[in-house]
Amino acid sequence: MIKKESYIGKSVKRKDGPEKVTGSAKYVGDLKFGSMLYAKILRSKYAHAKIIRIDTSKAEKLPGVKAVVTGKDFPQRMGLYLLDRTPYAVDKVRYYGEPVAGVAAVSEEIAQKAIELIEVEYEELPAVLDPREGMKEGAPLIHPDLKNYEHVPAIYPKPDTNISNHFKIRKGNVEEGFAKSDYIFEGEYYVPQIQHTPIETHTAIVMCDSTGKFTIWSSNQSPNAVRKILSHSLKIPMTKIRVLGPYCGGGFGAKAGVNIEAPLIPLALKLRNKPIKYVTTREEEFRDTFVRQGMYAKIKTGVTKEGRIVAQELEMVWDAGAYNEYGVNITRAAGYSSAGVYDIPYMKTDSYCVYTNKPNGGPLRGFGMSEMHWAIEQHMDMIAHKLGMDPIEFRLKNIQRDGSTNATGQVLKDVGIEKCILRAKELIGWEEIKGEPKPELSSGKVRAKGLACMIKAPAMPNNAASSAIVKFNDDGTVALLITAQEIGQGAFTALAQICAEELGVPEDWIKVSQPDTDYTAYEWQTVASRITYSAGNAVIRAARDAKRQLLEMGAKHFGVPLEELDVYDGYVYVVADPARKIAVKDIALGLTLPDGSGWGGPVIGKGVFIPEGVVSFDKETGQSPKGVSHWTYGVQAVDIEVDVDTGKIDVKKVVAVYDIGKVINPDLAKAQTEGGIIQGLSTALFEEMKFDEKGKLLNPSFVDYKIATAAELPEMIIDFIETPLEDGPYGARGFGEHVMVPTAPAIANALYNALGIRINTLPLTAEKVRKAIKEKYGI
Amino acid sequence: MQKVDYFRPETIEEALELLAAGREEYKILAGGTDLVLHLRERKVSPKALVDITHISALKGIREEEGKIIIKAATTFTEVASSTIVLEKIPALADACKVVGSPQIRNQGTIGGNIVNASPAADSVPALVLFDGVARLTSKRGTREILLTELLQGVGKTAIEPDELLEEVILTPYPGSVSGFYKLGRRNALAIARISGAVELVFAGSKIAKARVALGSVAPNPFRATELEQFLNGREFNEETKEELIALAKNLVADKLGSRASAPYKREAIAGVMREILNRIEQRRGR
Structure with missing residues (x-):
């Protein structure tokens, strides 16, 4: 017998590592073509205004300028879930920064000069900057035509309002639940809009050739979605659009769906055979790509005196910005996840996506979960303290277990949150907390621990599909053709491991393709922490299909039944007699029979995957027996030190424990978690987009918008629980975004445990902490 | 550009x-x-x-008769790792270590930091602390001027267009212990919101001599003479520390008046002073 070594659970080195560390990896910014032109975009200086007049004549006359476009050149609306967005403003602008006109010129400098020569006359309209005001009757309408916009069936815009989606949960009668409760606790929480800050700003090159075929190179997470959306709005077949995805220098959700490709389309239509390149400036990256939505949450919770949660009423009002084509689904995801990790019999949730005259809300690592858990996890801690219970003890009384139902009435199984909590408790060295904290203030520093939980499902359409093609080269090496994007998360490595495992060839024989929609196999999008899960399943099936073909040829070659053969280390061999073997390379393109004739043909395996049995939520109640493919749970516990005088929070240690079903690559899972902790810590302490009273973003730079640096790194202890997922590859669950979700509420909870102060708004700046200390202690 | x-x-x-x-x-x-x-x-x-960064005569640190002379084009990295600085004037090493990021510290110079005349210049409180004197040279000749006189407001100096800042001359008290701390919005790559530097000479349990400088609470870093006078001759104990902190709070409140940052800074100065005194305490034992 051959002793097989598995690639699953091994820290295989990153497939993209050597290219990236040697500088060989090509990003869109590295690409140059002959006769290339450069684009610049004129952007609105008003948050909400009618466009009275645009005069582009001076810009058009500037030598070197090849094309100038405005909204009228391409007024079709586009979007992923709700078609509410045009590449350039048509008739009115809806946020400070919206594209008003675009220029393509022979150099960036000339394009910039041309932009400055375009005259625009505006008539200012009253702006909506607070979604709570925006959803009131009589508020200025940002999209008066909302009722006519196309959208997917799963979202519910309210005509003649600024509400682009209203997702509801009605689980039992919540009033009945409150009547059964001994105590009612209410709280309000807020998160501001924040930015993804990828190192690579959005970059794209778009060309329309003389036959009308578009080729698009883009730093994007969604090549197939870009093709679909553009095909729909251009009304041309998908054979006329090819989207390529070179390496992507960080996505975090910002590069999902269609982004800066759109404003290049009207320019490309005017200029055949000219590749037009557009690199967003850092200022544009901050303001004019997706941002994370702001959110106001109001929670009311009914609890028994034993500490059991009976009822929860939650209202989430999302500050979703000027265009909600993607954000509507974030609102939906938070709605159906609104029980968090808890088993709550009676629930009422209203999640409102509200247009505001601010930058466009969109996906950001966590997809609504960070925002929602900021509220829920602080609220749970607050209740525990009020009841005089330890926050962990309170959670253990209320968490979901096998057989519990969540917000949507789904009966849950294989729930691993309890194990995560107990492991985190042990790793952080939790000491029981009961009653109000009594800090020793005189030393100037106070230390404490805190904890928060999280839950997340891949937020995607029920039928979001993946596919993979496995084909062999003459020498037995393998091309894995997929359209998943490597955005730094390690997708190529995990998928190569899975492919090698199933095929029985060495992992370094696998070359994973970069997306090219003309040739690589369909992938819905690289979002929702779904690639290892969904594409992973497709790769398993494709590899098994290819392996079956290898075995068929082996069976013919050895004259034994297929079932008696296996493939390992690049050989097809007879299991009972491993010395009888033939190299994969000798049969990968077909078998040569002893008489010299050929048989079979090149091995090509295909595999597809759609999560099965995902049923739409009921419109009125949000109930579904299984509304999402699966859930992933996790916990973070933190140990912080607070400077009493300066209010500065120093995060000393973070423990993270996630139940990810099966760890495919331990090093990558750990690295992903470390990155998430830093990003979560950064949002907890620093990040906030600040606007003036007119809706102008005040801090679109790394000087004024601070993110955590290496100097903020805490000690990080990371562990995984493996409760297998029924339809996950080797049991693996979706994992990636989850790692930044509980960091901020865990820090806020630790702050309370340190000083008895609760700050309900992100970020936890030194000023806010200092002010709260002064208010509480008078020092 | x-x-x-x-x-x-x-x-x-x-x-x-x-x-x-x-x-x-x-x-x-x-x-x-x-x-x-x-x-x-x-x-x-x-x-x-x-x-001027390729002029070798403008680089280096030397000690001469108790004075420490730092040439203008010496980088922050060079200052922060200099044995002379670490041993004799550690407050300046503290300050140079927290300028920007490693790239900025490798590139930026002490002279540039002075001449730029920012209220938040990281190294300047520590230079002012040690009675820093600037040596200015031009074709017309050479003159020496106290840094506190050279700096004339935000972005303003007394340097003539034809003059070159050649070096800065520091005069630490013999046998002193010093420390610096900067409070920024984060731990690296952040502008100082408040910074401070303290130099103490101990005589037994008492403070024989003291110097204190503050940054980011006035148009230029300055010497807090009120605090120095208070410290002279006091026991170095908790009571003195708390009184010093109370005085520092008052001083910062006076300096900032009704500025938007005042309510925060006049309290946060306490944490800055505490951290500086901790550093001095640790160094004193060595």
Whole structure:
């Protein structure tokens, strides 16, 4: 017998590592073509205004300028879930920064000069900057035509309002639940809009050739979605659009769906055979790509005196910005996840996506979960303290277990949150907390621990599909053709491991393709922490299909039944007699029979995957027996030190424990978690987009918008629980975004445990902490 | 970015010739971590840049009769890792270690930090602390001026267009212990919101001599003479520390008046002072 070594659970080195560390990896910014032109975009200086007049004549006359476009050149609306967005403003602008006109010129400098020569006359309209005001009757309408916009069936815009989606949960009668409760606790929480800050700003090159075929190179997470959306709005077949995805220098959700490709389309239509390149400036990256939505949450919770949660009423009002084509689904995801990790019999949730005259809300690592858990996890801690219970003890009384139902009435199984909590408790060295904290203030520093939980499902359409093609080269090496994007998360490595495992060839024989929609196999999008899960399943099936073909040829070659053969280390061999073997390379393109004739043909395996049995939520109640493919749970516990005088929070240690079903690559899972902790810590302490009273973003730079640096790194202890997922590859669950979700509420909870102060708004700046200390202690 | 001429003299004399010829239209490039940004933002538009970082006579740190002399084009990294600085004036090492990021510390210079005259200049409180004197040279001759007199407000100095800051001369008290701390919005790559530096000479349990300097609470870093007078002759104990902190709070409140940052800074100064005194306490034992 051959002793097989598995690639699953091994820290295989990153497939993209050597290219990236040697500088060989090509990003869109590295690409140059002959006769290339450069684009610049004129952007609105008003948050909400009618466009009275645009005069582009001076810009058009500037030598070197090849094309100038405005909204009228391409007024079709586009979007992923709700078609509410045009590449350039048509008739009115809806946020400070919206594209008003675009220029393509022979150099960036000339394009910039041309932009400055375009005259625009505006008539200012009253702006909506607070979604709570925006959803009131009589508020200025940002999209008066909302009722006519196309959208997917799963979202519910309210005509003649600024509400682009209203997702509801009605689980039992919540009033009945409150009547059964001994105590009612209410709280309000807020998160501001924040930015993804990828190192690579959005970059794209778009060309329309003389036959009308578009080729698009883009730093994007969604090549197939870009093709679909553009095909729909251009009304041309998908054979006329090819989207390529070179390496992507960080996505975090910002590069999902269609982004800066759109404003290049009207320019490309005017200029055949000219590749037009557009690199967003850092200022544009901050303001004019997706941002994370702001959110106001109001929670009311009914609890028994034993500490059991009976009822929860939650209202989430999302500050979703000027265009909600993607954000509507974030609102939906938070709605159906609104029980968090808890088993709550009676629930009422209203999640409102509200247009505001601010930058466009969109996906950001966590997809609504960070925002929602900021509220829920602080609220749970607050209740525990009020009841005089330890926050962990309170959670253990209320968490979901096998057989519990969540917000949507789904009966849950294989729930691993309890194990995560107990492991985190042990790793952080939790000491029981009961009653109000009594800090020793005189030393100037106070230390404490805190904890928060999280839950997340891949937020995607029920039928979001993946596919993979496995084909062999003459020498037995393998091309894995997929359209998943490597955005730094390690997708190529995990998928190569899975492919090698199933095929029985060495992992370094696998070359994973970069997306090219003309040739690589369909992938819905690289979002929702779904690639290892969904594409992973497709790769398993494709590899098994290819392996079956290898075995068929082996069976013919050895004259034994297929079932008696296996493939390992690049050989097809007879299991009972491993010395009888033939190299994969000798049969990968077909078998040569002893008489010299050929048989079979090149091995090509295909595999597809759609999560099965995902049923739409009921419109009125949000109930579904299984509304999402699966859930992933996790916990973070933190140990912080607070400077009493300066209010500065120093995060000393973070423990993270996630139940990810099966760890495919331990090093990558750990690295992903470390990155998430830093990003979560950064949002907890620093990040906030600040606007003036007119809706102008005040801090679109790394000087004024601070993110955590290496100097903020805490000690990080990371562990995984493996409760297998029924339809996950080797049991693996979706994992990636989850790692930044509980960091901020865990820090806020630790702050309370340190000083008895609760700050309900992100970020936890030194000023806010200092002010709260002064208010509480008078020092 | 605008087009400018670039000169790279290798001697002080060459540099002075250029400055004399260029008058106010030439600007000295001494690392460029601020100047290059100002050029890009068109805040300044000189005809030419005179890069002094290749003049070997403008680099280095030496000790001479109890004085420590730092040449203007010495980088923050060089200052922070200098044995002389670490042993004799650790407050300056503290300050230079927290300038920007490693890249900025490798590029930016002490001279540039002084001449830029920012209220939040990281190294300047520590330079002012040790009675820093600037040595200015031009074709017309050489003069020495106290840093506290050289700095004349935000972005303003008493340096003439043809003058070159050659070196800064520090006079620490013999046998002193010093420390510096900066509070920024984060631990690296952040502008100082408040910074402070303290130098103490101990006589047994008492403070024999004291110097205190503060940054980011006035147009330029300055010597807090009230705090120095308070410290002179006191026991170095908790009571003194708390009283010093209370005085520092008052001083910061006075300096900032009704500025928006005042309510926070006049309290946060306590944490800054505490951290500096902790550092001194730790160093004193060594």
